[in-house]
Amino acid sequence: MGWFTIFKKSKDTQNAAEAPPVNAVAASVDSKPQLNGASIHDGQGIFLIYNYLQQDFETRGYNDALTSPDEGYRNDNIKLIKYDLEILIHQVRTYHDSLMKDIEFHIHSRERAGLVDLVDELRIKQTDLLGHIEKVKAFEQAVQANTGLCERAILSYKRGFMKGMASITQAYLLTKKF
Numbered sequence: 001m002g003w004f005t006i007f008k009k010s011k012d013t014q015n016a017a018e019a020p021p022v023n024a025v026a027a028s029v030d031s032k033p034q035l036n037g038a039s040i041h042d043g044q045g046i047f048l049i050y051n052y053l054q055q056d057f058e059t060r061g062y063n064d065a066l067t068s069p070d071e072g073y074r075n076d077n078i079k080l081i082k083y084d085l086e087i088l089i090h091q092v093r094t095y096h097d098s099l100m101k102d103i104e105f106h107i108h109s110r111e112r113a114g115l116v117d118l119v120d121e122l123r124i125k126q127t128d129l130l131g132h133i134e135k136v137k138a139f140e141q142a143v144q145a146n147t148g149l150c151e152r153a154i155l156s157y158k159r160g161f162m163k164g165m166a167s168i169t170q171a172y173l174l175t176k177k178f
Contacts, residue, residue: 045092045099046132049139052088053149057081058160065164074161078154082143085150089140096133103129 043051064077107122142148 045095045129046135048092049085049088049136052085053153055153057153057156058163061157061160061162062164062167063160064157065161066168069165069168074158077161078157081153081157082150085143085153086140089136089143092136093133093140096129096136100126100129100133 061074061077064073067073103122103126107119107126110118110122139149143150146154
């Protein structure tokens, strides 16, 4: 036996002694915040849309006005906000469709296996997902009609843009003496 094999064996026994028990590993994997037994949100699905709409569009509009105080630039950026939201809605719909197929597969396979409680939990998740799908459809209709939360984001951007234009005017023209 060489020197390196002696050290390697003692190192392996140390690592085995330091390894956490299996229950501790399982507990650390499930560390998402919980609300009534379900995760609050995983940053997927409809929550991506909510996160997008909660951005600070007013500051974005203000900074854009300082960059280029042109009405055409403002209108282009408003279109980009809507297009980005439409892209996000399509991504979420694709995610929801895929998730629904997965849930349906698991419901059927677990039902055949006789796992009644698990199937009931999956059906609850499926009901929640159907609710989210309906909300996404409502978002999609609101984007097309320029109403709801989409309109809020656009109004916020416009307000910021107008504040930026007013700031430019105040900084350059109203401070000059005649």
